[in-house]
Amino acid sequence: MSDAETTATTGGTTAGAAATREEKLVEYLKWVTADLQETRRRLAEAEAADEEPVVIVGMACRYPGGVASPADLWRLVDDGVDAITDPPTDREWDLERLNEKCYSTRSGFLADAPLFDAGFFGISPREAVAMDPQQRVLMETSWELFEHAGIDVTTLKGSSTGVFVGIVEESYHGLNVPEELEGFLMTSKLSSVASGRMAYTYGFEGPAVSLDTACSSSLVALHLAIRSIRSGESTLAVAGGVTIHADPGGHIDFAKQRGLAADGRCKSFAAAADGTSWAEGAGLVLVERLSDARRLGHRIHAVIRGSAVNQDGASNGLAAPSGPAQERVIRQALADAGLGAADVDLVEAHGTGTTLGDPIEARALLATYGQGRRPEHPLMLGSLKSNIGHSVAAAGVGGVIKVIEAMRHQRMPRTLHVDAPTPEVDWDSGAVELLTDPREWPRGEKPRRAGVSSFGVSGTNCHVLLEEPEVELQEEPAAEPGSGAGAGGVVGGGVVPLVVSGGSPGGLKGVAAGLLPLVEDGADPRDIAGELVSSRAVLGWRGVAVGSGRDELTANLGVLANGGSGPGSVIGTGPVSAPDRVVFVFPGQGHQWVGMAVGLLDSSVVFAERL
Known part of the structure; x- marks a missing residue:
């Protein structure tokens, strides 16, 4: 080459x-x-x-005054009910000794706190007796939470659902433990099990956290749940708190410090304030991302615009509140929400009725929310504690539920027991006004917003900002009490089946009895029927009430509520877990088989199209 x-x-x-x-x-x-x-x-x-906003898609609660639902809580605050009572007689408390040690024994008590449907949750009677009643009430309230959200909780097994629960009191049994209960006490008294038992029972695999920041526990639990949703570690989260007094030690200890109100009533921000009043309760909310709620068709009760948590630090006393820290946590929450102080209409305050704490809180509110506002648009200030007392770890979440119900009903309830605003505060230094009378709260051009505060005796402070959802996202479900969706005296579309289930015969009767007011008050039975089969768990004891008119449905549902059966009411049992798919079976032989389906072809358009 x-x-x-x-x-x-x-x-x-x-x-x-x-x-x-x-x-x-x-x-x-x-x-x-x-x-x-x-x-x-x-x-x-x-x-x-x-x-992306995190939203509240479910609520459940138990508070003094017979409150067993968010609707009950609204009726209590809207009617101005004072739920303070004498101590219950079913707890084996030494009431004579309590009266000797404590100058004030009246408080807000849960009348049915010792009751528990152990069999429903697969818990033996002996273990149930050993369980801290706070765990019992939490379990029952959690079931009600998912029913309120329209979610079959049995479908969430294996999901990244988180549980964040505030719980303080751990004095159940004390040192006097019956021998037959030994062996159950480790799981029955540990606060960590309060959240863990819920996750175990339902099969949740997200974080399960029990926390104690005293009076701010439930709001801090909500704050952590929000962060868990935002970070993606939880797709859905339960948040709230519980307090039930197993013994009167807290009453006696606070009486020694002269911290209890003489008449057992919290006079929040009032000149007559003379101390706090202890209360019991449980409150839970269910939170998830806005986009998930929309995609899944979950009803949105409120949007959580922002939240913040901080600590008093080295303040003027271990248990004394810090005004500067309270101002900071409010400003931090507003910054997290991207809001100005004037964008908020109402604050559901901590408002314990003490002569030390209330003035400090009022000054912090005046220094933050009270500045730069138009005089005709002051920040309105209320406190649930004036109705029920201070429910400690369940206090903040109770305020959240109260505010959401106030938005729904477009009215701010009044705060009780205010003779006059406390003279310890210069109320002219900012535009903040006590709700001594109810105030209308109509929808306007801008969304209605409210803050909720909790300040722990440990120094941990929390502030949460709520906003009403868009109108199209807050429609009442047709089957919810008071929806007003009427269908007259006759149900269209032929016979309607109302399918109910319970964990026991008594539970089944209770579910049927609970549906009776819905049918009687005008809710469309077709909508109720749809909700029952699409958003409720299917349990072992089952019943069906059928009818083509409201009177017939009411009568047959009443038969189920009394534990009976008849031509239009059937009771039976079945497997606890429902099958993945539903099939129609037409028994018979020869021409009978054909006849079985013909009726459905004529009466059900959906069935005919599917076939």
Whole structure:
């Protein structure tokens, strides 16, 4: 080969290699560009997820005054009910000794706190007796929470559902433990089990956290649940708290410090304030991302715009509240929500009725929310504690439920027992006004918003900001009490079956009895029937009441409520877990089989189309 031929060949090889390198470089640059675009997309999604609102899709509660639901709580505060009573007589308390030690024994008590349907949760009677009543009430309230949300909790097994529960009191049994209960006490008294038992019972696999920041526990639990949802570690989260006094030690100890109100009533921010009043209760809310709630069709009760938690630090006393810290936590929550102080209409305050704490809290509110507001638009100030007392670990979440119900009913309830605003505060220093009378709260051009405060005796403070949802997202479900969805005296579309179930015969009767007011008060039975089969767990004891008119349905549902059966009411049992798919079976032989289906073909358009 000549030199010229060699050069030409070498040059061609070099040119080919260069072309190959360029192609590889182009491919590499394409890959890097695509990878950068994917990274940007993921970052954008992460940032959007972090900023996406978290919403409340379910609520449940038990508080003094016979409160067993959010609707009950609204009736209590709207009617201005004073739920303070004498101590219950079913707890084996030494009431004579209590009266000797404590100058004030009246408080807000849960009348049915010792009761528990252990069999419903698969718990033996002996273990149930050993269980701290706070765990019992939490379990029952959690079941009601998912029913309120329209979610079959049995479908959440294995899900990343989180549980965040505030719980303080751990004095159940004390040192006098009956021998037959030994062996159950570790799980029955540990506060960690309060959240863990819930997760275990339902099969949740998200975080399960029990926490104690004293009076701010339930709000701090909600704050942590929000963060868990935003970070993606939970897709759904239960948040709230519980307090039930197993013994009167807290009453006696606070009486020694002269911290109890003489008449057992919290006079929040009042001139007559003379101390706090202890109370019991349990409150839970269910939270998830706004986009998930919309996608799944969950009813949205409120949007959580922001929240913040901080600590008093080295203040003027271990248990003394810190005004500067309270101001900071409010400003931090407003910053988290992207709101100004004037954007908030109402604050459900901590308001314990003490002569030390209330003035400090009022000054913090005046220094934050009270500034830069129009005089005709002051911040309104209320406190649930004036109705029921201070429910400690359940206090903050009770305020959340109260505020959501106030938005729904477009009215701010009054605060009780206020003779006059406390003279310890310069109320002219800002636009803040006590709710000594109810105040209308209609929807306007801007969303209605409210803050809820809790300040723990440990120094841990929390503030949460709530906003009403868009109108189209807050429609009442047709089967909810008081929905007003009427269908007249006749149900359209032929016979309607109301399918109910319970964990026991008594539970089944209770469910049927609970549906009776819905049918009688005008809710459309077709909507009730749909809700019963689409959003309720199917339990072992089952019943069906059928009817083609409201009177017939009411009568047959009443038969189920009394534990009976008849031509229009059937009771039976079945497997606890429902099958994944539903089939129609037409028994019989010969021409009977054909006749079984013909009726459905004529009466059910959906069945005919499907067939």
